[in-house]
Amino acid sequence: MTSNSSPWYKRAVFYELHVKAYNDSNADGIGDFxxxxxxxxxxxxxxxxxxxxxxxxxxxxxxxxxxxxxYYNVHSSxxxxxxxxxxxxxxxxxxxxxxTELVINHTSDQHPWxxxxxxxxxxxxxxxxxxxDADDRYRDARIIFLDTERSNWAWDPISKAYYWHRFFSxxxxxxxxxxxxxxxxxxxxxxxLDMGVDGFRVDAVPYLIEREGxxxxxxxxxxxxxxxLRRRLDEHFEDKVLLAEANQWPTDVRAYFGDGDEFHMAxxxxxxxxxxxxxxxxxxxxxxxxxxxxxxxxxxxxxxxxLRNHDELTLEMVSQDExxxxxxxxxxxxTARINLGIRRRLSPLMENDRRRIELLNGxxxxxxxxxxxxxxxxxxxxxxxxxxxxxxxxTPMQWSGGxxxxxxxADPEQLFLPVISNPLYGYQxxxxxxQRRSAHSLLSxxxxxxxxxxxxxxxxxxxIEFVNPANHRILAYLRQKDEETVLVVNNLSRTAQAxxxxxxxxxxxxxxxxxxxxxxxxxxxxxxxxxxGPYHFFWFLLRRx
Amino acid sequence: xxxxxxxSDELLHQLIAVGEVDILVGVPTYNNGKTAGQVVRxxxxxxxxxxxxxxxxxxxxxxxxxxxxxxxxxxxxxxxxRTLMTSQPLRTLHRISIPYYGIPGRENALRTIFAAADLxxxxxxxxxxxxxxxxxxxxxxxxxxxxxxxxxxxxxxxxHRHKFDGLLINNVVAPMVRSVYGSHVKEPLGGEFGLSGxxxxxxxxxxxxxxxxxxxxxxxxxxxxxxxxxxRLCQAFLGPRIHAPAYSEPDLTALLHQVVGTxxxxxxxxxxxxxxxxxxxxxxxxxxEYELSRFESxxxxxxxSSGPVSVxxxxxxxxxxxxIPSRRYSASGASTTSSSGFPMNSG
Numbered sequence: 063m064t065s066n067s068s069p070w071y072k073r074a075v076f077y078e079l080h081v082k083a084y085n086d087s088n089a090d091g092i093g094d095f096x097x098x099x100x101x102x103x104x105x106x107x108x109x110x111x112x113x114x115x116x117x118x119x120x121x122x123x124x125x126x127x128x129x130x131x132x133y134y135n136v137h138s139s140x141x142x143x144x145x146x147x148x149x150x151x152x153x154x155x156x157x158x159x160x161x162t163e164l165v166i167n168h169t170s171d172q173h174p175w176x177x178x179x180x181x182x183x184x185x186x187x188x189x190x191x192x193x194x195d196a197d198d199r200y201r202d203a204r205i206i207f208l209d210t211e212r213s214n215w216a217w218d219p220i221s222k223a224y225y226w227h228r229f230f231s232x233x234x235x236x237x238x239x240x241x242x243x244x245x246x247x248x249x250x251x252x253x254x255l256d257m258g259v260d261g262f263r264v265d266a267v268p269y270l271i272e273r274e275g276x277x278x279x280x281x282x283x284x285x286x287x288x289x290x291l292r293r294r295l296d297e298h299f300e301d302k303v304l305l306a307e308a309n310q311w312p313t314d315v316r317a318y319f320g321d322g323d324e325f326h327m328a329x330x331x332x333x334x335x336x337x338x339x340x341x342x343x344x345x346x347x348x349x350x351x352x353x354x355x356x357x358x359x360x361x362x363x364x365x366x367x368x369l370r371n372h373d374e375l376t377l378e379m380v381s382q383d384e385x386x387x388x389x390x391x392x393x394x395x396x397t398a399r400i401n402l403g404i405r406r407r408l409s410p411l412m413e414n415d416r417r418r419i420e421l422l423n424g425x426x427x428x429x430x431x432x433x434x435x436x437x438x439x440x441x442x443x444x445x446x447x448x449x450x451x452x453x454x455x456x457t458p459m460q461w462s463g464g465x466x467x468x469x470x471x472a473d474p475e476q477l478f479l480p481v482i483s484n485p486l487y488g489y490q491x492x493x494x495x496x497q498r499r500s501a502h503s504l505l506s507x508x509x510x511x512x513x514x515x516x517x518x519x520x521x522x523x524x525x526i527e528f529v530n531p532a533n534h535r536i537l538a539y540l541r542q543k544d545e546e547t548v549l550v551v552n553n554l555s556r557t558a559q560a561x562x563x564x565x566x567x568x569x570x571x572x573x574x575x576x577x578x579x580x581x582x583x584x585x586x587x588x589x590x591x592x593x594x595g596p597y598h599f600f601w602f603l604l605r606r607x
Numbered sequence: 608x609x610x611x612x613x614x615s616d617e618l619l620h621q622l623i624a625v626g627e628v629d630i631l632v633g634v635p636t637y638n639n640g641k642t643a644g645q646v647v648r649x650x651x652x653x654x655x656x657x658x659x660x661x662x663x664x665x666x667x668x669x670x671x672x673x674x675x676x677x678x679x680x681x682x683x684x685x686x687x688x689r690t691l692m693t694s695q696p697l698r699t700l701h702r703i704s705i706p707y708y709g710i711p712g713r714e715n716a717l718r719t720i721f722a723a724a725d726l727x728x729x730x731x732x733x734x735x736x737x738x739x740x741x742x743x744x745x746x747x748x749x750x751x752x753x754x755x756x757x758x759x760x761x762x763x764x765x766x767h768r769h770k771f772d773g774l775l776i777n778n779v780v781a782p783m784v785r786s787v788y789g790s791h792v793k794e795p796l797g798g799e800f801g802l803s804g805x806x807x808x809x810x811x812x813x814x815x816x817x818x819x820x821x822x823x824x825x826x827x828x829x830x831x832x833x834x835x836x837x838x839r840l841c842q843a844f845l846g847p848r849i850h851a852p853a854y855s856e857p858d859l860t861a862l863l864h865q866v867v868g869t870x871x872x873x874x875x876x877x878x879x880x881x882x883x884x885x886x887x888x889x890x891x892x893x894x895x896e897y898e899l900s901r902f903e904s905x906x907x908x909x910x911x912s913s914g915p916v917s918v919x920x921x922x923x924x925x926x927x928x929x930x931i932p933s934r935r936y937s938a939s940g941a942s943t944t945s946s947s948g949f950p951m952n953s954g
Contacts, residue, residue, distance in 0.1 A: 344626075344662075345698045381695055383659055532624030534699035560623060 070159065071261070071303040071326055072364045072432065073522040074111035075512055078371055079437035080126075081118050081140045082478055084459050086470035091477040093458070093469070095136070095145040099152050104494065108440060108505075109512035112159040114263050114305075116372055118146070119163075122172045122232075126372070126456065127163070128265060129170035129233050133250040143257075150258050161303060162254060164262035166247050167269050168233040176234050180221045190243050191234045192226035192272060203228070203278035209401050228269045228278075238270040238287045248294045255295070261303030264288075264325070267318065268308050280314050288324050303327060305366055309378055312356040322360035330356070330365045330431055332379035335388060337369065337425050338411065339380075341418060341597075342391045344555040346537035348384075350528055353429070364522070365431030369422055370439060374403030374452055375411070398447045405452050409442040414486060416442075417597040420507060421552060424599045427515045428541065428550040430526050440508040441497050444487020449479060457482055462495040514576055514601070520548045529563050536561040536594070549573060549602040553594035562589035565604075573602035613708065613722040613811075621703045622726055628701075629661035630654070630751055631729035633720030637670035637711055639737035640679045642851045646737050647683035647702065653747025655685065655696050661755070664701040664727065667737075668719040670711030676737070680704040714825045721807040731755040733762075733801040741849040749843035749894050750801030757893075760838035762801035763830060764794050765892060766848040775866055780827070783870060788834045788877075789887040793842065796826040796866070798850075806838055824869025831873040835880045844894030 085097030095118075105113065117127030118136045127137070136146050153160050169176055178187035197215035205211050206228055215224040216231035225234045236243050251262065271283040288306075295302055306318045306328040318325045333356075336348040359365070375392070377385045385402065392411055393404040404411070412418040419442060426433050438459055446454040457479045461468030467481045467489035474480070481489050497503035515521050524543035531538055535555040541548045547568070553559045565571075565585045573582040573590075582602065592600065614622070632650050636643050647665060654663045667680045681704050703723075709715040717734065724732045733750035735742060753759040768777075776794060784795045802810075810829055833840060874881070 339697070343698055347699045348697070383695065384697060387660060387697060532621065533626065534624070534701070535626055555626070557627070559626070 068519070068523055069303075069326070069362060070111070070301065071305075072362075073516070073519060074159070074432055075109060075515065076112045076114050076161075076366065076432060076434040077105060077108070077110040077437065078114040078116065078368075078434055079459075080116040080372065080456055083456055084437065084469075085461070086472065089471045090139070091470050091472035092139045093478075094139065095141040095149040099149045102149075102152055102156050102158065105158060106156045107509070109509055109516065110158065110435065112161060112260065113153060114434065115160060115162045117163040117165060119165075122170055124170070124232050125230055126452070128165050129168075129172075129230070130165050131170040131172045131174075134253055147257060154258065159260035160258075161261040161263055161305065162259050163265060164251065165265040166236065166238075167266040168227060168229060168235045171232045171234055179234075180218050180225075183221055183223070188221075189240050190237055192237050193221075194224045194226070197224045200226070200272050200274060200276075200278050202276060203272070207401055226272060228266070235269070235272075239283070244287060244290055248291060251291065251295065252298065255299050255302060260301070261305065261326075263305045263307060265307050267306045267325075268310060268314075280308075280310065280317065285317060285320065285324060288318065289320060292320075292324050305329070309376060311379060312352070316357045316359065319359045319363040322362045326362065327364045327366045327432070330367050331376060333367055333429070334369060335375060335377055335380050335384070337422060338375070338392060339384060339388060340537065341421065341554050342387075344535050346530075346534055346552075346554060349425075349429075349537055350530070353526065353528070356430075366434055367426055367429060367431035368434040368436065369426050370406075370408045370411075370436045370455070371434070372436065372452065372456060374400045374405045376401075376403040378402050395447070400452065405445070405447055405454055407443055407445040407455050408436070408439045409487065409492075410444050414442065414444075415597075416504065419504065420511075421554075421597040421599055423508065423511060424550075424601075425537075425552060427511060428521060428539075428548075428552075428599075428601060430524075430541075432522060433515070435508075440505055441494055442487075442492055442504045444482045444484065444492065446480070446482055453479055460489040460493040462493050463490045467493060468495065510577070517576075518546060518548065518603075519543050520546050524548070529565075531561045531563050533559055533561045535559050538563055547571075547604040548576070549604055550599065551592060551594065551602070552599040553597060556596050558593060558595050560591065560593045562591050565590045568604050571604040571606050574605055576601040576603055613718050614726065615705065615708055618703065618705045618707075618719070618723070619726075621705065622723055625664050625701045625703070625727060627662065628664045628727045629730050630658055630663040630755065631720070631724045631727060631732045632663070632665050632747060632751075633717070633723075633732065633734045634665060634667045634680070634737050635670070635713060635716030635720070635734070636667055636672055636676045636680065636737040638672045638674045638676060639851070640672065640674035640676045642740060643667070643676050643737045644679040644683040646735060646739055646742050647680050648685050649742045649744050650735060650747055651683070651685045651700055651702075653744035653751075654700060656744050657748040658751065658755070659697055662698060664703065664723075664729075666720055666723050667702065667704040668707040668716040669704060670716065671706055677704040677706075717825050718811065721811040724804055724807045725811055729804045729807070731801060731803060732807050734799060736798040736850065738850040739798075739848070740851055741847050743846070745894075746799065746845050749845055750799060753841045753843060753891075753893050754801050754803045757841070758803075758839065759841045759891075760803040760806040761830065761833040761840045762843045762893075763792050763840065763890075764797035764799045764848075765842045765844040765894070765896065766794065766797070767846050768848070775863070780866060780870055783874075784831065784834075785887050787874060787881045788831055789881070789884055790834045790840060791887060791889050792830060792834075792840065795830040796824075798826075798848070799845065800826070800829070801843070802829070802833075803838075806833060809836070824865070824872065827866075827869050828873055831877060835877050841891040841893060844892060844896040846897075 081095060081098055082093045084093045085101050086093050087097035118140050119130045120132040120135050120137050121127045121129050136143060150160055175187050175190050178185050179191050197213060203214055205214060214226060214228055216227055218225050227234050238244060268279040270287050271281045272278045273281055303326045306325040308315050308318050308328055309331045315328050318328050332352050336352045339348045340346055377388055393399045398404050398406055409419060443460055446457060458467060458469035458481050466474055470477060497505035520541045520543045524541040527540045529538035536559055537552040537554055539550050566587060568585045571585045634646055650665050669677050707715055707719040731751045731754040750762050753762050780795055781793055785791050
């Protein structure tokens with residue numbers, strides 16, 4: 063049933079992880095590539111197709127590696143370039159692809175490029191960054207990190223000028239109006255692609271170019287830069303992927319696909335908070351609305367969808383009322399709030415309710431796009447909102463109930479972050495080893511549903527059509543590709559629900575419940591009646607015999 | 608079983624789709640095609656503006672309108688208002704328009720609304736007349752919030768009335784309720800009211816137990832029984848109450864008979880409650896009770912100002928003068944016959 067004619071990234075399950083948090087091979091308390099290599103069999107068994115590595119470059123780590131100080135190496139804590147190479151080869155042997163972070167908008171202020179640029183106004187690197195004698199330019203650009211930054215300009219006492227930064231002040235923005243910067247960034251890409259990397263998750267793409275009188279986001283000149291990089295990629299390599307991080311409305315993100323000549327994939331950011339909102343409201347309205355606002359994309363492109371990631375559950379792409387609602391429902395403790403979002407993992411957000419966790423995963427996998435699973439969410443890991451910044455969702459992977467949860471043999475005090483140890487989400491209760499033993503664990507269930515997702519191209523590449531029954535607590539849609547049709551019915555409510563679906567045009571078809579393979583009564587002229595338990599969902603293959 | 612139920616199969620079908628709600632607003636109709644759409648819009652904006660997070664439904668039991676009222680209800684949209692509003696609906700806004708069982712009349716319409724509220728476990732309900740021209744979203748807040756947030760059980764309205772408006776209520780019914788039941792309710796049978804889910808359920812059960820399919824004076828009976836049974840009452844200031852001209856003029860004699868008759872029925876039924884009680888209690892008032900500074904004969908019609916006003920005497924006395932057909936409010940000032948065409952309980 064699976065169509066292999068489409069590019070690999072259109073039918074892949076992605077898995078996001080941080081090297082430092084996954085497995086420590088040298089007992090220094092920090093995960094590394096050698097450690098990660100030993101866990102590839104686990105990932106292969108889980109059923110993922112591609113690993114998305116969070117930044118692994120040399121960095122002062124003031125923004126978890128998104129402040130890169132050398133684009134041509136790996137952080138010494140994670141190993142060497144040879145270690146990386148070994149990991150990459152081992153992943154490929156198992157059929158797992160690897161994409162890495164490409165943070166192109168800015169560097170660390172410790173990067174030699176910036177050190178040179180600030181050293182003198184005459185330095186050849188000076189124009190690699192955006193400078194100004196006054197801090198009143200580009201006033202229409204919003205400040206993204208509202209909790210910490212008061213301006214997008216920072217004063218450089220060395221060269222006595224202001225430099226532009228859209229994120230932290232220690233992350234000066236590169237000047238992509240300068241062709242030399244574009245060339246250098248291509249060199250960075252080529253370096254890693256030559257090594258065998260399968261693509262990049264490109265960070266913060268809307269902010270590459272600044273223009274007076276604009277929001278400095280999504281500018282045409284930014285798209286020119288991105289098209290330049292894509293052109294180079296296509297000229298030199300095949301079968302690679304560029305994934306855009308553009309936290310924008312779907313209509314604005316659409317431009318990053320271009321005519322299939324910019325990004326292969328882009329995150330669908332606004333979908334994610336609406337999944338959580340719909341379940342809390344017990345109403346399909348937020349999800350249907352955002353999907354209806356999602357424009358078609360070129361045939362060779364794909365949405366990347368996710369429930370949680372290494373950042374906060376971002377609430378930028380919601381209204382103020384929706385944001386207030388999300389805060390009140392999911393972040394009653396103000397400590398859980400950061401910037402415009404909520405720093406929590408999936409399981410705590412769902413209050414450890416297995417049915418809700420399954421429903422959300424079911425939604426993630428049955429809505430259009432390729433799913434990205436955040437490490438640890440496959441076992442229902444918890445978080446620690448008291449660790450500062452977003453470190454609470456970046457704690458060591460919980461492998462076992464043993465020493466340091468099997469992550470490291472170092473002293474517990476040595477770990478880069480403490481393991482989760484509370485009675486509900488602690489590693490003694492939630493870990494891979496124990497869940498492997500049970501066929502009914504969340505881990506086993508995730509494996510099963512991933513295999514189901516991959517059993518048909520409908521989920522990754524099919525069209526979507528909402529059925530919209532009268533019961534608003536039921537979210538039902540048809541996914542179709544070629545001759546194959548899957549009916550998805552989700553109960554967003556905490557109570558059992560009855561629903562009648564108008565399936566008359568499928569009269570004669572027999573719904574086959576995909577998890578168990580059981581046939582349901584044949585579709586006829588009357589509304590198709592289903593009853594669903596709390597947070598229950600069905601995936602039906604509509605077959606004709 | 609449906610034949611014996613207040614809820615028709617079709618209504619039940621639609622209520623199942625709505626599921627449990629926090630707020631339910633009923634808008635009974637009978638040939639209110641000209642005004643029902645605006646009333647529905649006001650209710651929906653009220654939901655959005657004041658209760659954006661709550662699960663809400665509007666139910667329109669229709670008494671068999673022939674002027675397209677159900678279509679007006681179904682087609683009413685607040686889409687045009689959205690650019691003017693600071694909030695967008697988080698949830699699906701439900702509305703059900705459906706004919707109800709039994710003889711067309713307010714009693715059966717209210718029974719349908721109360722039964723729906725009971726089935727959907729509504730925490731707060733309100734009833735709003737479909738012939739209103741002065742209804743605003745703030746009415747929904749006024750009728751619902753004291754129940755939803757302050758745990759009151761019955762919210763009776765306070766209207767801006769001209770001194771010659773609501774003569775029957777002001778001079779007969781309200782003083783009687785105050786003196787006999789001991790409660791300073793100024794509008795014991797207003798056309799609009801709010802009530803808690805538990806009061807709706809209690810009233811529905813009592814009504815069903817009495818085995819009376821149709822009983823006149825349901826609004827007044829609701830107020831007196833709420834007082835009698837110790838439910839928490841309050842009043843909400845709603846402003847002027849202007850409704851559309853009636854298709855047919857009420858028979859004043861019948862009106863008096865109905866209102867006063869119901870009052871005496873209540874007094875008789877509740878004798879054991881009021882015979883032994885003395886004194887009376889104030890009823891809390893919610894809302895900003897503003898004064899209309901000037902009364903203009905062609906403009907605002909309902910003023911509570913006690914100062915000198917110019918009065919359109921012919922119109923004020925029109926209920927008592929069959930030669931003058933056109934008027935907008937009744938002698939009782941309550942919902943009365945309004946434009947509904949069928950006799951109603953309150954006047």
